[in-house]
Amino acid sequence: MNDSPRWLDEKESRAWRGYQALRRDLDSTLERRLSRDSGLSAADYQLLVVLSETEGQRLRARELRNEVRWDRSRLAHQVRRMEQRGLLLRTECETDARGTMVELTPEGRRAIEDAAPLHLVAVRNYFIDLLTPEELDVLAAIAERVRAKVGDEGCDE
Amino acid sequence: MNDSPRWLDEKESRAWRGYQALRRDLDSTLERRLSRDSGLSAADYQLLVVLSETEGQRLRARELRNEVRWDRSRLAHQVRRMEQRGLLLRTECETDARGTMVELTPEGRRAIEDAAPLHLVAVRNYFIDLLTPEELDVLAAIAERVRAKVGDEGCDE
DNA sequence: GGATGAAGGCTGACGTGTCAACAACGCGCT
C-alpha cells in the first residue's frame, strides 16, 4: 500500500500527453471532415468499408463483429440506425436461425465509394504524409506491442 | 477530379491500422479500469485533475475549457452531471456575471486522490513502460507535428 | 424426446458528445 507511485518523468509525460492530444485532435478532425464531406460517422464508415470489401456485400453479424471488434449491442444499435437510413439491410441467416445477415444496399455502396477517396486524402493530409518511414515503423511497432499487452488480459470473446 | 487517389502502401497501412487499433484497445482498457477501480469516467478524471492542480481548487468555466480543450456545451453537460454526483459545485463568478465558477468538493478531492495512483499504474503498465526512450521521443514528435497541422485549420476558439 | 447451458442477437436505460438555438451579460459606440 504505497500511495506515492513512480510518476511520469519529463520524457514520459511528453509522450503520454502527446498521445492524448493526438487522439483528441486527429480523431475529431477526421471525423468532422468525414461527416461534412460524406454525412457518415466513423462508425458508419467502418462498417461500410468491411461490407464493401466482402464478396457479395453481405456478412453474418457475428463475422462483422469480429472484423470491427465491437460487442453485440453496439453493432445491433449501429446496424438498426444505418438500416433506417437505407445504407444497409438485415435479412435472416439461412443456416442458423439465430443469425442475422447484414447486407450493403446500393445506396450504402454509393456512400462508401464516394466517401473513401475523400477520407483517404484526409488521412494522408493530417497524418500519414506527415510521418517519415522510420516513424511509420515505430508507430506500427508500438501499436503491436501495446495491443499484445492489453490483449492477453482484457480478452473478452 | 481524380477518383483513384494514392492508396496506402504496406508500411503506411500498418501504421494507420495500428494507430486505430491502438486507440481503440488502449483507451477502452484504461477507461474500463478507471471506471472499475474508481467509478470515474475519463471525462470525470480529466476535469478532476485540472481542478485539483489549481490553487483554491476552483476555476472559471472558461479557463477550465481552455485546459481540457472542450467546447462550451460539453463542459456544461459534464459539470451538471458531476455536480449531481457531488464531485464538484457551481457558484457565480464575482467579477463577471456571465461567468460560472467550478469548484472541487471534498468528495471530489478524495475521488481524484484515490484514483490518480491507480490510473498512473495502469498507464505505465499498458503503455508507457512498454516503450523505449527512443519510442517515447518519436511518439511525442509525431503528436507535436500532427497537432501543428490540424491546429492551423480547425482552429476554433 | 426433454432439460440444461451456451451462443447469437435485441432492447432499454443511462452516460457521453455534438450541434443549433437561446438567454444573459459586458463592452463600445453614438
Place this chain on the structure above:
DNA sequence: AGCGCGTTGTTGACACGTCAGCCTTCATCC
C-alpha cells in the same frame, strides 16, 4: 441612456457507446 455585437453559459434534440437483462435457437447430455 440606448443600440449592436461579441462572449459566456445553458438547454434540448439527437447520435453514439456501454451495461444489464431478455428471448430465441443450437448443441449436448440424460
